Amino acid sequence: MADVKSGPNPLFLREEDLRQGIELLFYAYRDFTAEPDAMLAKIGLGRAHHRVVYFVGRYPSITVTELLGILQITKQSLSRVLGDLVEQGYVAQRTGTKDRRQRLLTLTEKGLELERHLSDAQRARIAQAYRNAGAAAVEGFRTVMLGIIDQEDRARFQPAIPKR
Amino acid sequence: MADVKSGPNPLFLREEDLRQGIELLFYAYRDFTAEPDAMLAKIGLGRAHHRVVYFVGRYPSITVTELLGILQITKQSLSRVLGDLVEQGYVAQRTGTKDRRQRLLTLTEKGLELERHLSDAQRARIAQAYRNAGAAAVEGFRTVMLGIIDQEDRARFQPAIPKR
DNA sequence: GAAATAAGTCAACATGGCTGACGTAAAATC
């Protein structure tokens, strides 16, 4: 039987608290993606395109391998959406100078505009939530979210190492 | 151009903070779903099955309409996965007594076991993150996540109204 | 008695994952 109403355990975490955590993630992600999904549908693109546009915008000149590492999908899956984006002029590719096997990806003006448009809804949602919650809550949010993310990717959120 | 390095605005939120929020959600959800997805793949089920099993476990005797309201998918989509789960003996249906049009859904023993198994990985991840972050951070996490969720579903997280 | 609701069904389609096999160019290694 699911031990739904067990008492507090020595670490202060009740079954119910954990369930709530699971559900917060489910509902937040569901609502967080709904708006961009609706916009994308109008121009014949999907969530996968959004992710690529987002991360190419985030890391200009990112390589295909790096992008695959972030998205955790196969290159065949990426190739489909990336192909669409290049074909439709959202993403530009150029050969790497240091390593000429690499294809460095950047957003075109059109791509930048799409990225801004799509992520605006998400930014607004986050901004609203942050503002209403206050700085201390935001700090707690960051800490917990980082704890949920696999160790390997936590470094992405660390402030750049100051040169000394 | 994306205003990535603009200074703090009067509400303390910088473009960079918002980007970070977006990314925290992306990575957390990606890693949060990876483990159960791998388990599900071994028994020929998918994430959609997990969601149904989860919410039927969460709300025993839930109706199909209520479940659709939570998942925000069409009944045709639900019917496929629900059909699999009933057929394979994870979920039991019985006719509502008050309203005999309804099919009330509950987990069988087998379903309870599956739910526990799948969600254990998620619970462990949350528990770990909560423990490392501390009670205050968890409170902040909850507050921000609630702010991200659409108004309509926030009530699900309110403590049951005490009878007076 | 008529209308609305809960649930199910059939058919067709799109998206975005996957595996497997294979190819090419460039870089790195022996």
Add this chain to the structure above:
DNA sequence: GATTTTACGTCAGCCATGTTGACTTATTTC
């Protein structure tokens, strides 16, 4: 300098999960 590894791409086919639209049945509500 030859071999191996890496980065990237491609073709083909499959699966899971979402969609729309049309229609049915049983039951409840008005």
